[in-house]
Amino acid sequence: MPHVFVGDEAFPLRRNVLRPYPGRNLSQPKRIFNYRLSRARRVVENAFGILAAQWRIYHRVIGVSPENVDAVVKATVALHNFQRWNSTAENPVPLEECDIPALQQARRAGANNATQEAVAGREAFNSYFSSAVGEVPWQYNVA
Secondary structure, eight states, X not given: OOOOEEOOTTSXXXXXXXXXXXXXXXXXXXXXXXXXXXXXXXXXXXXXXXXXXXXXXXXXXXXXXXXXXXXXXXXXXXXXXXXXHTOBTTBOOOOOOOOOHHHHTOOOOSOOOOXXXXXXXXXXXXXXXXXXXXXXXXXXXXX
16 A cells, blocks of 8 residues: 555545545445544544644744754654653653644645546555455444
């Protein structure tokens, strides 16, 4: 499976960006796909919320050159992990979820017409999530 970004309905379906299937009366495989994509998004959003709560650099556009952004992100993750491993029960690291207003104010840009390649990519993930190799036992109980 290719590496992709996970997004919600505000994002266009692209070759490297997955978004949920639209609509309410979806087949079970499509509901399972939407559920699994939503879980992945929540994990990413929670991780980012934790980082943003600890590091002010994530409260705005990161003001470094694009070549250095990876180093900044890796440094904050390493520092976060170090802080977690070395914290005590009396001095816990704050892990409150953080609302990110800048992301909530993002506007849809451009058309939302998916390419055949993007649709095929989503279908490949959909098939994988419903296959014996890619399914999880509890997904049929929640979708």
